[in-house]
Amino acid sequence: MSRSGITRTVIWAAIALCVGIVVFAIIAYRPAIAAVTRPDPRLFDAALVARGANLARLGNCVSCHQAAGERPYAGGYPIKTPFGTVYGSNITPDPATGIGEWSPAAFNRAMREGVGRDGSHLYPAFPYTHYANVTDSDLGALYAFLMTRPAVRAVPPANTMIPPLGFRPLLAGWKLLFLRPQPMASDPRQSAAWNRGRYIGETLAHCTACHSPRGLLQQEKRGAEAYDGGWSGGWYAPPINARSPAVRAWTVDRLDAYFRTGLSTAHAAAAGPMGPVTYNLARAAPADVRALATYYAWQMREAPAARVEPPLPDRRASASQRHPVGARLYEGACAVCHEPGAAMMVAGRPVLPLGTPLHEDNPRDTIQIILQGLRPPVSARGPYMPAFADALDDRQVAEIVAYLQVRHGSGPAWKDLEKDVAKAREEGE
């Protein structure tokens, strides 16, 4: 190429770059919405606030907008992503550090488009991809609820995103690819409860945020892969569609009881991040919880257990033979509660083979339950299981897990258990 040819190429490249930057800036730019004076909490209608409280519980908002031991909705909970840690924001009506200066329009834009009042793009750890179909009236109720919470002055820790993702305008590109709201018309072939359950489950409750796999850019996979199982806080959220590995059918009644009490006697207790979900559902409107149960029982209507509930195996002898170390550890650490006839079994807790973790295609949940135990999900009455993270080392936990899978589980033998225990400790919360 001649010298003038190179110069021309460079000039054109520069022009293209400039045009690209301008186009991107136009796409990414969102104006600030003017600050308002914090609305007087006494002016909100009590019934509207109560409706918003119910919606906030269904949406499990507080789980990410409250740090351990801190005030509700004041933010600070760390959400670990492959791209860094995002901290839940303060959504109390504190004007300086919360959303006290946000108008309803600013609130609605944040919920539906993932844009803060100041015009900055919000990270999709805030699941706004789900909120496009939340009705205006429900957003109004949520706004009323949040604006009547006690204002807490609290600034969450700064996000630690890997470069260049700290540059928020880039999120406009992510949104072009993945913020594609589909309208959600009610399905006349289904019941009112089903439609209500779908509305709550797909929007505010954002169940797929944990229960669907994610792609390279952390977008939730949709379509046929929706509800195929995903990851949350170092725990595995199992498939809740036709691929559900549960060995007992998730009927409407069983799901309803699980949501309201944190325990399904035909399955197990809500563990890990599902615990707080049931804590909130237990305090939501029973009809809405029943609607959620209706919709998700339908999602799992073609799961294996919905057709045939298999017998529960107890391969005690072969498990002891193959994993003698695990068998001895189980005997000393687990049997006193879990063995048939043990105190907890007599008290009506589900037997180990009913628990879905032993039938999942990876050992993570079994490992986490041993490491972290079960905090009573809904009330202090339990169920409770002590944590063994400090009592057992990685190899010992791996031995017990291997023993349990042979004795009660299903599917091909889990591999590299010891490594996964170490990973579970690192990722777990």
Added chain:
Amino acid sequence: MIDLTVNGAAARVDVDPATPLLYVLRDDLHLHAAKFGCGLGQCGACTVLVDDRPVFSCLMPVGAIGTRKVTTVEGLGTAAKPGDVQRAFLHEQAAQCGYCIPGMMTRAEGLLRKTTTPTEYAMRTAMAPSLCRCGTHMRILRAVRRAAVMRGGGVVDAAEPVT
């Protein structure tokens, strides 16, 4: 034969490796501080330290301990020369019936070995697995705050001052 290090001393016991550590401590080594409460890891009366971490000794198979060091309340001090956690509990008169107190003291010791400047929330979370039926929780928490100060630290956002 299983070799253990308990309160700094070597011990050798001839028991099934699935035996709970609690039974070995009480029956074979005659260390009676750790108590049998529920035997299900629900009450915390049996709590001891294994390598500085509080564990329920009733659910700890003795064969799983390996080379880790076991500490019971007997290892925190003596009646004549109580350790600082014990002195703090005495000062605050934290015991009512006293059955939970060895578990409470080892749990407090485990916390303070990790940090002498916990937050109030971290302290309460650390103490929560041990139950007290008498209801002396407020005194127990005062004792833990006092012990933290005695160790050169203190609960950073203490709900009550140590006086």
